[in-house]
Amino acid sequence: MKTILLVGSSIFEQWSNMKDFAPGYTVKNRAIGRTMTSYWMEHLADVLTAESPDTVLLYCGSNDINNGILEEDIIANVSQCCKIVHSLSPAIVFAYFSIIKAPQKSGKWELIDRLNSAIRTGLPVGNLYVETNDVFFSDRLPVDRFFVEDGLHLTSEAYDTLSTYARPLISDWMRASNTSS
Numbered sequence: 001m002k003t004i005l006l007v008g009s010s011i012f013e014q015w016s017n018m019k020d021f022a023p024g025y026t027v028k029n030r031a032i033g034r035t036m037t038s039y040w041m042e043h044l045a046d047v048l049t050a051e052s053p054d055t056v057l058l059y060c061g062s063n064d065i066n067n068g069i070l071e072e073d074i075i076a077n078v079s080q081c082c083k084i085v086h087s088l089s090p091a092i093v094f095a096y097f098s099i100i101k102a103p104q105k106s107g108k109w110e111l112i113d114r115l116n117s118a119i120r121t122g123l124p125v126g127n128l129y130v131e132t133n134d135v136f137f138s139d140r141l142p143v144d145r146f147f148v149e150d151g152l153h154l155t156s157e158a159y160d161t162l163s164t165y166a167r168p169l170i171s172d173w174m175r176a177s178n179t180s181s
Contacts, residue, residue, distance in 0.1 A: 001026050004170075005053035007044065008060040009035045010153060011100065017159055022171055028053070036064045037077030044084045048092070055174055056085050059097040059132075061115060062152070065108055075118045082123060093177040095128035095170065096120075103142050103151035128173045135165045 002025045006012045010033035018027045030047050032039070037060050048056070058081060064074045078096060085094045098116040101109045120129040136146050136158065146158035154162070 002054040003028055003051060004055045004057060005029075005048070005051050006031050006057050006059075007040060007047060008058050008097075009033060009063050011062065012057070012059045012097075014153065015159055015162070017156075017163055021163065021167060022174065025055070025174075031059070034063055035060065036067060036069065037061055037074055037081065038064075038069075041077050041080050041084070044081055045088060048085065048088050053092060055093045055095070055170075057095045057097065057170070061099040061119075062102070062105070065099070065105060065111065065115075071111065071115060071118075074115055075122065078119050079122050082127060086124070093126070093128070093174060094123075095130055095173065096123060097130045097166075098132045100132050101137050101142060103144070103147055105152075126177060128169065130166055130169060132162065135162055 004022060004025050004027045006015065006018065006027065006029040008031045010031070012029065012031035013033045015029065018029065021027050028051055030051065040058070040060055061074050061078060082094050082096070085092050096119055098119070099112045101112050105112060116131070123129055136143055146155055146161065147153070148155055
């Protein structure tokens with residue numbers, strides 16, 4: 001059976017309805033709340049070696065913003081995570097889920113837009129970028145019903161909506177990646 005591996009911070013750690021995400025794939029969730037991109041640079045190779053995934057989905061960067069990590073460092077760290085994945089196995093396909101413009105980050109939405117744009121542009125051809133803000137942001141505001149009281153974490157409705165949105169993107173991308181490799 002093929003494996004999809006989720007890594008990153010609490011947004012992915014709490015994504016519990018991923019179990020039946022893609023037919024023929026097992027989903028393993030190794031995301032850890034409060035982690036930053038630097039953590040994944042240090043530990044991603046070990047997790048990949050232990051899990052041997054076919055597909056890696058990463059959500060990370062939000063905590064970096066909260067901790068004042070420089071924009072260029074966040075971008076470089078995500079890029080390095082992508083390189084780590086491909087250096088361990090060129091056959092692993094990699095997807096990055098964009099940093100969410102959550103209510104808690106209302107003063108930093110322009111920064112998030114810049115980060116997401118730079119990360120998207122920097123991904124190698126064949127990697128997938130999933131724009132989460134197409135789901136969680138509407139009419140230049142976050143959709144309130146998708147966020148719990150802390151203004152950062154997601155409701156179960158938000159995860160259902162994210163799954164519905166991301167499932168065909170990831171399925172089509174994995175299918176295309178498997179035919180081209």
